[in-house]
Amino acid sequence: MTPRDPVRAPGARLAAVALAATLGACGGGSAGSSTAPSGPTGADDPTASTRPTPDLTEDDMQVRITIGDRRFTATLDDSAAAADLLTQLPVTVDMTDHGGVEKTGPLLAPLSLDGQPDGADPDVGDLGYYAPGHDLVLYYGDQSAFPGIVVLGRLDGDAAARIAEIDGPVTATVEAG
Template sequence: MQIRITIGDERFTATLDDSAAADDLLAQLPVTIDMVDHGGVEKTGPLPSPLSLAGQPEGADPDVGDLGYYAPGRDLVLYYGDQSYFDGIVVLGRLDGDAAKRIAQLDGNVTARVEAG
């Protein structure tokens, strides 16, 4: 399943994995999320409700271009840089094409509109 992410004039897509967490994300869409830039590697913002952690490991080492969820903060995460393993990270899927590179070019905090695709 694909989702669409719009930040300003930029549009991206992401492909979700088959998981309970991804299903929960889809159930919350559409949603507008105020996202904060962290360390030049990720943009994160809180979802309205927590996602299921059923079947997920304790944490993950996301790759550049992964779409993630940080459970302790209920945050959707767009990984555009290298983040190491951290407890509470769930990989939800992958940003498509050159989305990670384009997100890296967006300075500072952003507002993202996330919709089913």
């Protein structure tokens, strides 16, 4: 199993899924633009998640991304950052285009950096998080390694190519799949 493959546990802890759904509903997203908080992230952040990553099935790790009339899916990795993203769903993120390789926009709250390296080299089709800006990132082109990048999972199918066809800024709604 490679580090980017979702964990295929024989069974998920139902309580963990219920907790993630409850937290997502309580802290849920809002329509319109999200605002990124300022302050430290990860290990230096006293408010960062220290809970263990829930043991979720592949189905629990699916998210739906809607941009206009286009719908995509992604499969999240089994990580503390991905689990934190699930607690924020549904969320609507106003995204801008950067360098013809990625769409980025701020999440409502920072994601945990527990267990993450200082940076990553995302592949075309990765779903990511840029920790310094608290940004969700859709990689549709080749981005080189950079500090602060966290790979959250993979866009499914031809989603990266379809996102590449969308010029300029977008509004993306991300929901549990």
